[in-house]
Amino acid sequence: MSVTPSPIEMPRTAPRSAHWLAIYAFARAILWASIRNWRTTLSFLLAPLLMLVVFRYFGGDSEMGQYDMFTYLFPGIVTMTVMFAGVPLATRLVVWREQEIFRRLACTPQPLGRLVVAMMFSYLIVAISQAVLILAAGLLLFDAGVSPTGIALAFPFLLLATLCFIAYGSMLATFVSKAESATTIYTFTLMPMAFIGTLFMPPDNLPDIVQRVGKWLPTSLAADPIRAAFLDGTLPEQWGLMLAGLIGYTLVFALITSRRFRWQ
Amino acid sequence: MATVIDVQHLVKEYPGVRAVDGLSFHVERGEIFGLLGPNGAGKTTTLSIIEGLLPPDAGTVLVFGMDVRSQAFAIKQRIGVQLQSTSLIPDLTAVEQVLLFSALYGHRRSRTEALALLERVELGALAHRLPEHLSGGQKQRLALALALVNDPDIVFLDEPTAGLDPQSRHALWEIIRQLQTAGCTVVLTTHYMEEAESLCHRVGIVDHGRLLALDTPAALVSTFGGTSTITCPAAKADPSIHHMPGVVSVREEGAFLRIQTNDHNATITALLQHGYDINDLHVKHPSLEDVFLHLTGKEIRA
Numbered sequence: 001m002s003v004t005p006s007p008i009e010m011p012r013t014a015p016r017s018a019h020w021l022a023i024y025a026f027a028r029a030i031l032w033a034s035i036r037n038w039r040t041t042l043s044f045l046l047a048p049l050l051m052l053v054v055f056r057y058f059g060g061d062s063e064m065g066q067y068d069m070f071t072y073l074f075p076g077i078v079t080m081t082v083m084f085a086g087v088p089l090a091t092r093l094v095v096w097r098e099q100e101i102f103r104r105l106a107c108t109p110q111p112l113g114r115l116v117v118a119m120m121f122s123y124l125i126v127a128i129s130q131a132v133l134i135l136a137a138g139l140l141l142f143d144a145g146v147s148p149t150g151i152a153l154a155f156p157f158l159l160l161a162t163l164c165f166i167a168y169g170s171m172l173a174t175f176v177s178k179a180e181s182a183t184t185i186y187t188f189t190l191m192p193m194a195f196i197g198t199l200f201m202p203p204d205n206l207p208d209i210v211q212r213v214g215k216w217l218p219t220s221l222a223a224d225p226i227r228a229a230f231l232d233g234t235l236p237e238q239w240g241l242m243l244a245g246l247i248g249y250t251l252v253f254a255l256i257t258s259r260r261f262r263w264q
Numbered sequence: 265m266a267t268v269i270d271v272q273h274l275v276k277e278y279p280g281v282r283a284v285d286g287l288s289f290h291v292e293r294g295e296i297f298g299l300l301g302p303n304g305a306g307k308t309t310t311l312s313i314i315e316g317l318l319p320p321d322a323g324t325v326l327v328f329g330m331d332v333r334s335q336a337f338a339i340k341q342r343i344g345v346q347l348q349s350t351s352l353i354p355d356l357t358a359v360e361q362v363l364l365f366s367a368l369y370g371h372r373r374s375r376t377e378a379l380a381l382l383e384r385v386e387l388g389a390l391a392h393r394l395p396e397h398l399s400g401g402q403k404q405r406l407a408l409a410l411a412l413v414n415d416p417d418i419v420f421l422d423e424p425t426a427g428l429d430p431q432s433r434h435a436l437w438e439i440i441r442q443l444q445t446a447g448c449t450v451v452l453t454t455h456y457m458e459e460a461e462s463l464c465h466r467v468g469i470v471d472h473g474r475l476l477a478l479d480t481p482a483a484l485v486s487t488f489g490g491t492s493t494i495t496c497p498a499a500k501a502d503p504s505i506h507h508m509p510g511v512v513s514v515r516e517e518g519a520f521l522r523i524q525t526n527d528h529n530a531t532i533t534a535l536l537q538h539g540y541d542i543n544d545l546h547v548k549h550p551s552l553e554d555v556f557l558h559l560t561g562k563e564i565r566a
Contacts, residue, residue, distance in 0.1 A: 019370070021372070022369075024367075025364055026367070029356060029364045032356070033354075033355030033356055036355050037355050099349065100349045101353060103317065103347060105368070107343075107345035108368040109368070
């Protein structure tokens with residue numbers, strides 16, 4: 001049988017700009033969906049807001065080294081806000097796989113990998129906006145004293161921590177088949193990382209081996225420089241190693257995601 | 265007529281099962297082509313391979329003369345797909361979904377154009393609703409609209425009316441007919457015999473990944489459908505019935521006779537001449553259901 005394409009049947013190739021238009025439109029749509037779903041988006045602010053209130057007004061006179069408890073914990077609370085960025089992403093990735101939305105997207109000429117990256121970018125914007133809201137609330141409503149220099153120094157680490165935990169959420173989504181499992185596993189793995197690491201408490205009272213491991217967890221790699229920047233307006237001596245560590249974790253999580261990601 | 269899809273000796277295996285087993289067929293430009301078969305027959309897998317979603321294990325698939333393995337991108341630009349599940353993005357309204365999917369095909373569609381497309385599938389009034397507020401039929405029509413955002417030359421519809429009420433089903437059939445009239449080639453899968461018979465120019469019957477027959481519905485019925493059945497109110501069969509034109513067999517069932525005939529007009533005329541009451545007479549013509557029964561030896565597993 002002959003299959004003879006006529007001239008009008010020749011491949012219609014889209015210009016390169018069309019690809020960027022598609023990726024931009026997709027990222028914008030996901031962002032818009034997060035804004036429309038504002039109750040869920042804002043619900044991730046409840047825990048950090050509650051912590052701000054509790055430690056500002058009910059923290060008592062306890063001190064953590066040379067700082068009062070609220071001042072010491074505030075950088076950890078801001079960092080915690082971005083650490084939850086991976087939860088909604090992981091949930092969405094699993095739900096979209098369950099509901100065959102990725103399969104539908106695979107029918108379009110856009111490579112799925114690019115769409116997932118666009119999705120991650122949207123969640124990055126949402127998570128950073130959430131962190132900025134908590135930071136602003138801390139500065140304006142709870143009298144947290146952070147200098148502009150401190151904020152500027154902390155920002156790259158905040159950004160990288162968000163990316164790292166977004167990559168972590170997408171990696172977890174490749175291991176589970178139910179949305180509920182994604183949320184549960186994310187929370188159950190993040191919590192020990194938060195407490196073994198230095199997100200809230202100094203590690204002084206922990207066993208030596210736990211301190212050594214905890215120091216290199218992504219929670220600590222993000223929290224330590226952000227705390228130093230917020231409290232002292234400087235970065236720790238090992239900030240380069242910490243930055244490299246966060247980049248390394250992000251790349252490993254992203255690599256595992258790209259290897260294991262299945263759209264159905 | 266030009267061939268737009270050419271499938272030759274297609275094979276796809278999953279662990280422990282050969283989902284598609286040497287399927288060959290072609291689809292011509294402008295026709296509504298149906299793949300009819302029960303669940304698990306291999307229809308969706310076949311469609312997925314043609315759409316470039318799954319790689320075949322063996323065989324060739326050419327769409328517009330292009331190989332799906334090497335030119336999936338160019339093919340995807342020119343086809344529209346409606347999956348079995350509606351697969352709509354939960355947090356976007358109908359018009360937002362149309363705008364997004366248009367962009368994914370590189371089309372800059374204005375909101376007015378997007379609304380016009382929704383009007384085409386009779387969803388204009390529901391353009392600003394989220395999928396969760398649409399009925400099953402409305403979701404299917406929105407999924408169809410998304411399959412049309414790139415003005416495709418071929419539209420693939422995987423069980424487009426599954427689970428819909430008769431009214432929604434007929435509404436969707438009308439839209440599919442309009443698509444074909446506008447010059448679009450439509451490839452659909454279904455396990456509804458009536459749908460295949462009513463919509464399709466040609467139908468391929470598949471089961472266990474194999475093509476059992478392929479032709480127009482009328483030709484399939486004529487070749488494989490067998491006889492018509494006349495149900496006539498009469499307690500006892502007159503011996504003369506056996507000699508009436510077209511009669512193949514007669515069976516007494518309570519107060520009725522069931523007469524198998526291959527010429528129902530001639531048989532009814534003869535019954536009338538012999539004084540049988542034909543007021544409550546009922547004729548059942550062979551259908552694709554009978555064809556399927558004949559070819560597979562079983563009723564369709566819906």
